[in-house]
Amino acid sequence: MNYISPEVNRVARDLSWLSTSPEIISVAALRQAKIPSLNAGRELLSCAFGDVPQISSTNRLGLYFEQLCRFQFEQHPEVNIVSANQQIIHEKHTIGEFDLIIEHLKTRIHFELAVKFYLQIGPGDQLSHWVGPNLKDRFDNKYERLVNHQLKLSENPFVKAWLDAESICIDEIGLITRGRLYYPYACFMEADFLFPVEVEKSHLQGFWMSGSQFRQEQSLAEFSCFELPRGFWLSEVTSHEILTFQPFDGDGVSQVTAVVLWHDNKEHMRGFIVPEEWLAKAQERISI
Structure with missing residues (x-):
């Protein structure tokens, strides 16, 4: 049996996650191209050592996600x-910038690719109620840019001229999006999920809470909590990987920290623990 390094195993699991996890943005209302099946993860696990793709986990999750998508299509x-x-x-x-243009069964498709993580601030039924962990990103702004700028890139006259010069005709457009929405802990535990109509109903969920909430929450006593490095934000954590993570106790939370809750030798849920002042800053962000 071929040796599979931890790094390759992680990439393979993330490829499998890409092929099986739901979209985060619903494409029902968009002129969405049919996505060819993406199933490279399992095949990668059987690759001989040395034949693995040049994909490496990185803190730049957007770039990493694009690499995963491209590899999946390259194997098709x-x-x-x-x-x-x-x-x-x-x-x-x-x-x-065109994220990806593919040809599938003589059809040229322009795909935009995005992996995003947003926390609910406010009621949740509007895209503007969702912010990124570092508060630099807001869901409504990202959606607007994806749908009304990036997906319409081929309609720009200068872009049309470039496409003509390259003999490329865009027949269809589409989105490939993945990620997770994080709900206040009480809502998460009660499965009280209020989200915008633009969001896929089957999207992945997580929770968020403050450091003081984390320390006081009795329902968390049965779990072991670990910091979740950014390179592990996609697929579930394995029992081997968890051994390399730092335990998290919620003391002195000075920055937004991704965590995974572990019990019975498996991942149960994941979320963000935020500093006490984070919520006030987040509320300012959604009012901009």
Whole structure:
């Protein structure tokens, strides 16, 4: 049996996660291309050592996610990669970038790719009620850019000229999105999920709470809690990986910390523990 390094195992599990996990943005209302099946994760586990793809886990999850998507398509027998991460520049000004253009059964498809993680602030039924952990990102802004700018890139006259020069005709467009929405802990435990209509109903969920809440919450006593490194935010953690993680006790929380709760030798849930002042800053962010 071939040796599979922990790094390759993690990539394979993330590839499998990509192929089986739900979208985070619902594509029902969009002119969405049908996505060819993505099943490379299992095949990667059987690769001979040395034949593995040049994909490495990184704190830049957006880039890592794009690498995973591209590899999945590269392994598909009916798909050719036409272009990836192609910037379109006109007179030294970047108009936009095609994340991925593929050809599938003689159809050229422009895909935009995104993996995002948002925490609920406020009622939750509007995209603007969801912010990124570092408060630099808001769901409504990302959605607006994805749908009304990036997916419409091929409609720009300068981009059309570039496509014509490259003999590329975009037949369809589509989104591939993954990620997780994090609900206040009480809502999470009660499965009281209020989310925008733009969100896929079967999306992945997590929780968030403050450091003081974490220390006082009796329902967490049965779990062991560990810090969850950014490179492990996608697929579930294994019993081997958890041994390398730092225990988390909630004392002196000075920054937003991703955590995984562990019990009976498996992952049960994951979330974010935030500093006491984070909520006030987040509420300011959603009112901008």
